[in-house]
Amino acid sequence: MNIPYLSRSGIEAGTRERLEILHRNLTGPFEAAEVERVWSLDSVRTRRLLAHLAAKGWLVRIKRGLYATVPLGAAEPADWREDTWAVAVRSFTPCYIAGWSACEHWGLTEQIFRDIAIVTAQPVRKSPVAIQDTAFHLKHRSEDRLFGTRIVWRDRIQVPVSDPSRTVVDILDEPGLGAGIRHIAEVLETYFAGEHRNDRLLLDYTERTGNRTVYKRLGYLMETLCIDVPDIVERCRSSLSTGLTFLDPTVRLAGHISKRWNLRVNVEIKGGGEPT
Secondary structure, three states: OOOOOOOOOOOOHHHHHHHHHHHHHOOOOEEHHHHHHHHOOOHHHHHHHHHHHHHHOOEEEEEOOEEEEOOOOOOOHHHOOOOHHHHHHHHHOOEEEOHHHHHHHOOOOOOOOOOEEEEEOOOOOOOOEEEOOEEEEEEEOOHHHOOOEEEEEEOOEEEEEEOHHHHHHHHHHOHHHHOOHHHHHHHHHHHHHOOOOOHHHHHHHHHHHOOOHHHHHHHHHHHHOOOOOHHHHHHHHHOOOOOOEEOOOOOOOOOEEEOOOOEEEOOOOOOOOOOO
């Protein structure tokens, strides 16, 4: 494979050959250890070469220890950015694309979000984390709770994404992942009216989360939005916990109490009315 590095000068034959090896053998973001293997070099020399190539614009340093090749047609190599989902997989695995990002992918929202929502089994020391000018909002869950996902291909990278039903349950469990309860209400209406609706799976995931507040928010929103699925509403009613929970914990308003759902309704949702 002969890659014509003609648009940038000052690269010697040996370095050109090493770049060709990277283009042939590595897809998406890669770590220094992977480069050691394909270059057959020791770690010290590998890291020095990676730093040199990144400084010259032949590679991009995504974050400490993580690099990517720059497309040959990139007009401004220094400004080139790797696919954000590929970056997420390499930075936070085991993980999956979640929340508002998954809503966008499945067509459950018309809103466009610049930031990326991630559920990860890695420890979360801070959130959001900025990588290549993108903010990644992280939610920690144990690895055995990373269920309900599908694989999406980005270029040649496999990226796990919460499936539509798991996405709905996730944002009811953590309204912050869903950009707030008003947006979640819109997503819920789209879900029940669309091709991704799966009542059995939705209830199964709700039970598996172990958070009975999901039943409260789901049942309340369905009644308020006049989503007429009596079996789900009854399941929610029979599964309530006794404590009082905020409808949207990201909003610090008192609101009124729905005794029917053991919810403090601190955000008003437009709908057909709510039994109290």
